[in-house]
Amino acid sequence: MKEYNVAILGATGAVGTRLMQKLAESNIPVKSLKLLASKRSAGKKLKYRDDVLTVEEATPDSFDGVDLVLASAGGAVSKKLLPEAVKRGAVAVDNTSAFRMDPDVPLVVPEVNPDALENHHGIIANPNCSTIQMVVALEPIRKQFGLKQIIVSTYQAASGAGQSGLDELRDEAQEHLDGKKMDAHIFPVKGEKEHYPLAFNLLPQIDVFEKDGYTHEEWKMIHETKKIMLNDMNSGAIKVTATCVRVPVEICHGESVYFTVDDAKDASREKIQSILNDAPGVTLKDDPKKQLYPQPIDAAGKEDTYVGRVRPDQENDNAYNMWVVADNLLKGAALNTVEIGEELVKRDLI
Amino acid sequence: MKEYNVAILGATGAVGTRLMQKLAESNIPVKSLKLLASKRSAGKKLKYRDDVLTVEEATPDSFDGVDLVLASAGGAVSKKLLPEAVKRGAVAVDNTSAFRMDPDVPLVVPEVNPDALENHHGIIANPNCSTIQMVVALEPIRKQFGLKQIIVSTYQAASGAGQSGLDELRDEAQEHLDGKKMDAHIFPVKGEKEHYPLAFNLLPQIDVFEKDGYTHEEWKMIHETKKIMLNDMNSGAIKVTATCVRVPVEICHGESVYFTVDDAKDASREKIQSILNDAPGVTLKDDPKKQLYPQPIDAAGKEDTYVGRVRPDQENDNAYNMWVVADNLLKGAALNTVEIGEELVKRDLI
Secondary structure (H helix, E strand, O other): OOOEEEEEEEEOOOOHHHHHHHHHHOOOOOEEEEEEEEEEHHOOOEEOOOOOEEEEEEHHHOOOOOOOEOOOOOOHHHHHHHHHHHHOOOOOEEOOOOOOOOOOEEOOOOOOOHHHHHOOOEEEEEEOOOHHHHHHHHHHHHHHHHHEEEEEEEOOOOHHHHHHHHHHHHHHHHHHHOOOOOOOOOOOOOOOOOOOOOOOOOOOOOOOOOOOOOOHHHHHHHHHHHHHOOOOOOOOOOOOEEEEOOOOHHHHEEEEEEEEOOOOOOOOOHHHHEEEOOOOOOEOOOOHHEEOOOOHOOOOOOEEEEEEEEEEOOOOOOEEEEEEEEOOHHHHHHHHHHHHHHHHHHHHOO | OOOOEEEEEEEEEEHHHHHHHHHOOOOOEEEEEEEEEEEEHHEEEEEEOOEEEEEEEEOHHHHHOOOOOEEOOOHHHHHHHHHHHOOOOOOOEEEEOOOOOOOOOEOOOOOOOOOHHHOOOEEEEOHHHHHHHHHHHHHHHHHHOOEEEEEEEEEEOHHHHHHHHHHHHHHHHHHHOOOOOOOOOOOOOOOOOOOOOOOOOOOOOOOOOOOOEEEHHHHHHHHHHHHHHOOOOOOOOEEEEEEEEEEEOOOOOEEEEEEOOOOOOOOOOHHHHHHHOOOEEEOOOOHHHHOOOOOHHHHOOOOEEEEEEEEOOOOOOOOEEEEEOOOOHHHHHHHHHHHHHHHHHHHHOO
C-alpha cells in the first residue's frame, strides 16, 4: 500500500486542529506528518494519534519530501507557500480563497464534483464553508430535478473568523451580561476600519464589500456554487444570489435556501425529502410534528450536513424553501479538505 | 379639544410598559389612564408621566367609560375582553393575533394603509412585529414600481416572546459561558412539547407548525402582508413566502428581504435608495464604503425601520435584496399600536 508524507499548514488554528483530528480518522495512509505554522507558533507541541509532534515554522524548504499538503493558514500564506510545495512535488489541498477562482485549480466538494480532481495541476481548492453545505444539500436535488435559481440568506457562526472570533464572541457576551460595554476588535472583518460587537447582535457584513454592494462572502457563494455545480464560475445556467449575515453562534452556519427546480411537474416535498434522505453526506432532520429541524448546537462536531424545513412555496409551483445547518469547521473546512485528500488517494492522483 | 379615557390591557409586560411610554409621548389627549392586567399583577404600581398608577385586574366592567383600549395581554385575553370593551362603547387597538384575520377588523400600519381605519367596527388589529417592519420598508417601493414577489428570511429577537423570553436568553447565555447545561423552558414556543436553548443557537421555529410545514409565524407574514398591502389576505397579486428563525438577539428583528418589482425598466438601486430615504418611518442606513448598515444593537429603542444593503440581483433585472431591522417591541408592537390610536384621533374615529 502506498503511504504518504503529509504536512498540515496552519496546524494550530481552529481548522488546523480539526485537520489533524479528521486526518487521524481518515483512510489516508500517513507515513509521516509534519505540522507547519507561523514562526510565532513554532515549537508548540501537539498530539497526533499516539505521538507528540512539534510545530515547525513553515518555509519553502519545509515541503521537501512532502506528498500531500493540507493548508489552512490564510490566503497570503497559501499564495506564497503552496506553489513552492508543488514545485517540490507535493499535491496541496487549500482551505483558503487564494486559488479558488483560478481556472487551473479544481474547486471540489467530493459529494458533488469529485471528477474535477482528475485535471488538477498540484493545487486543489476547498470551497468556502457557506458554499459547501449549500451545494451538498442542493446537488442531489439538482441531479433529479435540475435547478434554475438559488436565493440564500445565511446565519453564519463566529468561528468562521477562527479561534479569535470565537473568543471575541464569548468575551463580548460576558461583558454585556455584566452590564459592561462590549469591546469589538475583530468583527465584522479583521483589519477593516470599523468593528462592531457580534454578541446579541447581527452583522450583515462578512468579508469586505465589492463595488456592486455585495460582500466578498456573498460573491464567493454565488461564483463558487457555479464553479462547483456547472464547472464555470460565471455560468448563467443557475442564477444565484446571496445575503450573508454573521450571527452570535459559536459553531455551525445556518442557511435559509430558496430554490427553483427545472422539472416542476415531477418534484414534490416528499420526493425532495426522500432524495435528501438518501443523499451522501446529508442527514434529513425534518419532522415538524415532533419539532425536529436542524440546530447549530446539535450539528456542531458532526460530519453531516443537516437539512430540514423542506416545503414548497405555496404560490410558485417550482420553488421550495429549506433550512441547512452544518459544522463550518468540519464539513465547511477540515473535513471536506481531508475528504478531498481521501479522494486523491483513492484515484491515485498524488 | 376632545379628550379620551384610555385603558392599557396587559400593562406590566415588555410591550405594555412601552405602550405607556409611547402613549405619554403621543398626540393622543389622555383624560384618564387605566392600567389593566391579570389578577396576578393587580396592585402593582407603575409611573405614567408624573402620576403613579395602580394596576387593576381586567374584567368586562373595567371598560365602563373607557374610550380607547390599547391591548397586549395575549390572544385569549383579547378574544374574551375586547368585545366586552366594544360593547361598552370603547374602540380597541389589539396587538395580539386574535382578530387580525377577521374580515371586519382592519389590520393597520399607519404608513401603509391608514384609510382601512375608516371601516372599523370597534376593534383594530396591530400586525405581527415581523410583518410591520417589512411592509413599512416595501410599501414605498411598491407605490413606485409595483411588487410581484417577496421572499423573506427573518432573524427574530428573543423579546418577541416577551420579558420571560428575554430573561431565558440571558440566563442560558450565562449558563453556557459558565460551562453549565443550558436550561430551556420557553423557546421555541411557550407551551410546546419540546424546548431548546436559544443562546448561541438558531431555532427555525417561531409559533406552532401548520399542516403544510410552515410555522404560524410564517403564515402570518404571508397573509398579513397581503391583507395590509392588498386588502385581501389571500390575494395572489403579490406572491409571498417566508422562513422565520429565532436568533440569540435581545431586541430588534432582522430581515433579509428579496423582492421582485413589476416595473423593472424604471427601477434601480439608486432610485430605491432615494425612495426609502424619503419614506415615512424609514431610515436608510446604506453605505458599504463606510460599513454602514442596520444592526439590532443600534436600532433598539429607536422608532424607525432601518434599511440597508439594497442591491439588485445581478442575474434578474427586476429583483433586489435588502436588509431591514426594527425594534420589535416599538415599531413592531407598542409604537405602531399607539400610532394607530393617533390616527383614530386625527380622523375622529373614536
